[in-house]
Amino acid sequence: MEDDGIGIKVAERIKGSLVRNNIEVIIGETDFQYCISLIENGDFVFILDAVCYNKSPGEITITNLEEYKCKKKYYTQHSCNVIDLIKLYYKSIRGFVIGIEVGSVSFKLGLSQQLEDKIDIISKEVLEDILLKVNSKDLEGK
Template identity: 35%
Template sequence: MEKIIVLGIGNQLMMDDGIGIYLVEQLAKRDHPENVEYLIGESDIDYCLQQIEDASFVIILDTVCTGLHPGDITLYPIEQLHEKQPLDLSPHNVHLFQSLYLQKDRIQGFLIGVEPHEIKFHIGLSAPINEIWRLLLEKVQSMIEDLIKNESAE
């Protein structure tokens, strides 16, 4: 059975920059297949890389700044982030995504990015993100389930 990692990255001290961590905390409490492990990587990219070394499929949850509306979700194949997306999409991605790109023949996966409302020093999510939190959580869970189902079918 292949190992699948859902990795939340971000910084909870910077409001909506912690979205990936908050999502992983909530999703880990829900039912999920045995081969799926939910991990919090925060902004320690070396720790993240160490944790995903023996995974074959990785789903990263993070804040992405694309200019869309707060709470909008975008999906990016990891192997395309390095080639086609600007590396300033997320403050955490340069080292992580470059490393994953170099391992693209061994590790497949996706970045699920959530557009923030506000990133500044403050613990907790912004009011606009809190207002849609349940819907956001359900959408991300559904996306993860679909990605895992499609990966398992291949």
């Protein structure tokens, strides 16, 4: 779905650096049940995903997991996402949602040219944001 895959592309690019910093990387794509099966109470998580906040393509928005609100309306019990399940079943999980603004979402494989041109910069910024959060007081008490 074009830029809807930006979180996966960034995670794949920064995975090596994160693993070297003792940060486990789970690339679950649309399989939220797989992701949930690997999360445990007490974990600190970063969720990378595409967002559409009407900002500039590639712009990063970081939201505390506790404050994150999904604006999507659900019509069936099969419409929940990994964040809904984390909040429902894992009360002691903390973390951040790192949203990357899309440029285009369509039935096309690969990123839009807008995001493809910025993928190195986006990946570097996301990696720096994660490492900053891990090494800051945001994890105090964990």
